[in-house]
Amino acid sequence: MAGISAFGAYVPRYRLGAETDGWESAGQRSIANFDEDSVSMAVAAAIDCLKGHERDDIDGLLFATTTPPYAEKQCASIISTALDLRRDIFTADITDVLRAGTTALKSALDSVAAGSAKHVLVVASDNRQGAPKGEAERNSGDGAVAFIISNEELIAEQAGSHTITENMMDTWRSAGDQFVRSWEDRFAIEEGLERIMGEAVSGFMEKEGVSVKDVAKLALYSPDARRHSQLARHLGFQPEQVQDPLFGRMGNTGAAFPLMLLAGALEEGSPDQLLLTVSYGDGSDVLGFRTTSKIGNGGTGLGVSGYLDSGLVLDSYETYAKWREVWLTDSSSRRPQAQSPSVTAMWRESDQNIKFHGGVCNQCGYVQYPPQRVCVDCQARDDSTPIRLSDKLGTIFTYSLDYLAGTVDSPLAVVVVDFEPGGRVLCMMTDREIAEVQIGLQVEMSFRKLRVVNGIHNYYWKAVPLRRAV
């Protein structure tokens, strides 16, 4: 029996909320920082999910999103490398539709059920953008979720699935569109969401021989809060059966959304519950899971609730608009135009830059980043063992706040981080409040996008304050 053996999530630190100057909504939504995208958030959610799990056990990685940074070039391979997974695994990007998250989950379940893989990591992540101050922007959120699908140590076993596919043009983005477009909402709700999801859920019930009352929690996609309660009612569910859709706290996280709600249900779950997750987009996927007695073991990281509880409300909408490049600033004109990174060098340095490997000298044990041919301490030549530093905690040794570096988040926090097992890096710090940047602050590393030059999305690791519930 295939099912879920672990899950994790990621919600960016920053939120738009009532305290955000220029944001005209009482509720909060999560927003990716300027250096985050679907790939970087996917890495963060996967790290949250993989805590306490052996990374070498992963046989496959499926990445679901509607906002891949590349039109041609796989993102799952970037994520897999950043996670330091094995090379002999299958990877795929599942994209272009809001239903991509459940489609990836179902594909992973099918692989495990078929015996072609033992552990498949499914990561769904999205940062869809609505036009400034419009409905889509107000109701959306940014976030990511990850699951390990396997047939052992299950916290929830698969309990059926059903899919409807229908060509439907109610929400779309053409290639090159920055913002989500949608058709008139009365049409979209009646002939789209209500009719198609209704057909999918009732089809599932009929196929699996269950009824609405058997469902403990419904993790239901919806574009906004009002339609969410309408839809749940339309499908016949009582309010207590419906997993909190987190509108007003996080928002609709696109392809990741129904899976994040499923993760939320797993966090709060008890044994022997039937959970349904229902997605929408050119049809609808319904996936059922039954929790096991191991339900308490599944979330070893912060999860959806932990990340939601460790957020900060952004001071002004203007900052957000700069992050999303809705407002262009002149900050970059102070410095010369960035030149294209060398793809050859990126490839050659992938272990140190993307896997974030340091080296431990086999002769003297000194940890150094990046790895050195000749040991900095004992000069031993070509005799070191890689050490992954991306999941090691560090401490700020010294720092500076640069007001002229030409970055979006001025001042740029430059920090020297000492890692717990040894090793030191001079790197940028992100997701930081200026007052937090202090000598001695404990930090963790976060995979971020440095810049896009020549169409190349250049990712690297930055220090971030340790996320803790506040």
Added chain:
Amino acid sequence: MSGIKDRVAVIGMGCSKFGERWDSSSSDLLVEAAYEAFEDAGIESKDVQAAWLGTVGSFRTGQPLAAALKLDYIPITRVENACATATDAFRNACYAVAAGIYDIVLAVGVEKLKDSGFSGLAVAEPAGADVNPPVPPPSQFALAATRYFHQYDIPYEEGKMTLAKIASKNHHNGTMSPKAHFQREVSAEQVANAPMVAWPLGLFDCCGVSDGAAAAIITTPEIAKTFRDDYILVKGIGLSVGAFGVLRNDWDFTHFPESVRASQAAYQEAGISDPRQEIDLAMVHDCFTITELIIYEDLGFSPRGRASEDVAAGTFSLEGELPVNTDGGLKCFGHPIGASGIRMIYEVYKQLQGKAEGRQLKNPTLGLTHNLGGRPGSFTCSVALFGTRD
């Protein structure tokens, strides 16, 4: 090893006006500095047997020097070694004379920074994976300042004021340097309250960005005697290159080993055991105020962690026990990278000859120059010592 002490002499020097030289090309600046040096030495360009051209980014080869000065197919080597470029060009020229290969050589450094269209340094790095943070020099040295304050438990306001006094001292000296880019008084309060550039360093904690060139004519002491009585002698040169700082968890960011090693090498050559007592003036690499503070300790002028006390006591002012940056330093001349080291030697040369005008010290006999290039953790450092003839 016989060392360089008393084996070469400087018989002529030149220094262009430093500043925003919109009207002058790099070649124009070379002509301005070199011809002053030729005239000062009483030689002509045809007397130069070999030349070393120091520049970080203005030229890639030695050819532009030949073209600018119309040198006669002589050997020319372009030298690049970060902010120590000019001193290293000078060093190589000295060694060639000491080796007996040439009698009269030219060392010249130049940089044209203001044509880039950007404030600050805009030197392109080779293409790479491009993941290193975009950390301009102010931030690199701010890392040292933050740690220095922390390590010695110096409250922020107090630390800022110590640094401000260094900048204010150099600005005061600069008012008496006609060739300096900046020639006005700036009070310590103005420095401390200036806009932040890279916390905790503000605008006036940073040196200027300028265009400039400086040149030296080097020969043997025997030949020098035939040119002039007040030539100066090279007493020692140290050069240290390091790259380990950020690879090591045990490096403190509050001392620069390259400065320590280069100065020790130069002191050893010159036979100096108590630098604070024996040295009469020092021109050091005050790219940022924190750099000058740390240099006081690295060069052995102040005990570790106690340079602030010497700053408060005025030890390094023109009237102090050991005047530092008597011409205003990088703070007032700016830092045309390939020229700065020889510009410093120019000031020591003029001071030892008693020709430093309003900023002239009383009978100095031993002067030091110091350049530091790169970033905390990875520097090229040069230290050179010069004395009057016996």
